[in-house]
Amino acid sequence: MAITIIVPYLTFTWIKQLSVMGFYIVLEQQAYERIIFWIAAFGLLISGCAFFNYSAPKQSIRRGIFALLQILLNSLYIWSYKFSGATEIVFSIIVGPSSGSIAINLQNMVMLYMGIYFLTIILKGYDLIDFTVNRDKIRLKRYSKKLDKEEKEK
Numbered sequence: 001m002a003i004t005i006i007v008p009y010l011t012f013t014w015i016k017q018l019s020v021m022g023f024y025i026v027l028e029q030q031a032y033e034r035i036i037f038w039i040a041a042f043g044l045l046i047s048g049c050a051f052f053n054y055s056a057p058k059q060s061i062r063r064g065i066f067a068l069l070q071i072l073l074n075s076l077y078i079w080s081y082k083f084s085g086a087t088e089i090v091f092s093i094i095v096g097p098s099s100g101s102i103a104i105n106l107q108n109m110v111m112l113y114m115g116i117y118f119l120t121i122i123l124k125g126y127d128l129i130d131f132t133v134n135r136d137k138i139r140l141k142r143y144s145k146k147l148d149k150e151e152k153e154k
Contacts, residue, residue, distance in 0.1 A: 004077065005043035009036060012086070025091045025102070038084035042077035049073055059138045064128035071124050075117040081110055 016032050018025040049070040056063035081087050087106045
């Protein structure tokens with residue numbers, strides 16, 4: 001939750017209005033609100049999915065499904081930066097009676113992250129298939145560990 005909601009929220013709140021050497025650099029209110037909405041919406045979805053992912057037993061089909069779903073949501077979260085306007089941030093510069101604007105383009109960084117998430121989706125898909133195919137072996141191994149633990153306690 002801290003990475004998907006709090007850090008981006010604090011970052012965009014911090015850069016909303018900067019003062020650099022007496023120049024005020026201001027992010028438009030509508031753009032700021034749109035960015036914060038998408039960060040909060042996908043951040044809450046990802047946090048909920050992460051809870052179910054990490055509360056599931058290791059090497060279980062449920063964990064595989066939620067891990068794959070979480071990666072897909074993370075991909076949509078990164079992609080939402082493009083639609084919310086966070087990949088091309090336009091600041092207004094106010095200097096006395098005159099003003100101007102500056103734009104920061106982060107589209108290449110988003111595409112790099114999308115490539116990494118594509119490879120992660122392949123990995124999580126393989127894990128899900130592995131957990132499904134080897135379900136009996138995983139259960140037997142988990143059960144034998146549980147029996148060994150009970151025998152040591154006696």
